Amino acid sequence: MERLQLIESFTKSRDAILEQFDTADADLAKAYAPGKWTVRELLVHLADCEFIYLWRVGRGLAEPGSRVEGFDQDAWARELNYVSRPLPICRELFEAARNQLIYFLEAHEDGALERQFNHSEAGMLSIRKGLSGFARHSEHHLEQICAAREGREWKPPE
Numbered sequence: 001m002e003r004l005q006l007i008e009s010f011t012k013s014r015d016a017i018l019e020q021f022d023t024a025d026a027d028l029a030k031a032y033a034p035g036k037w038t039v040r041e042l043l044v045h046l047a048d049c050e051f052i053y054l055w056r057v058g059r060g061l062a063e064p065g066s067r068v069e070g071f072d073q074d075a076w077a078r079e080l081n082y083v084s085r086p087l088p089i090c091r092e093l094f095e096a097a098r099n100q101l102i103y104f105l106e107a108h109e110d111g112a113l114e115r116q117f118n119h120s121e122a123g124m125l126s127i128r129k130g131l132s133g134f135a136r137h138s139e140h141h142l143e144q145i146c147a148a149r150e151g152r153e154w155k156p157p158e
Contacts, residue, residue: 020149067117
């Protein structure tokens with residue numbers, strides 16, 4: 001994705017995800033398929049991922065070639081209490097980290113997005129490639145949240 005496309009995508013998904021934090025408690029308990037994360041758990045996951053991606057992008061911009069670690073999302077969900085974490089705090093974390101990512105995109109020229117970080121699982125990635133994948137990640141989980149709230153099953157596109 002081009003820098004302006006990334007800014008548009010991140011701005012649009014930020015607004016849509018922030019709206020989901022105002023979901024009624026009954027909807028927060030819904031999942032998009034049996035055994036999958038609930039809306040609440042997905043929102044907490046999105047907040048944590050936003051923080052992680054902000055750190056990765058910051059490393060890539062300030063210290064090109066820096067190593068960044070992958071993480072075990074299921075361990076984070078279990079050990080960091082996705083089922084009971086306070087959503088107002090998660091909302092604030094998500095919004096602040098997303099706004100900072102958007103700022104980085106606005107403040108840096110296209111060439112800066114070619115700087116790389118060294119992901120422990122995926123290897124060397126440009127900031128552009130990492131953020132393009134992260135934009136899809138946000139959209140993917142937003143689709144799951146909408147499906148859960150509407151009471152329909154969600155399946156990944158083929």
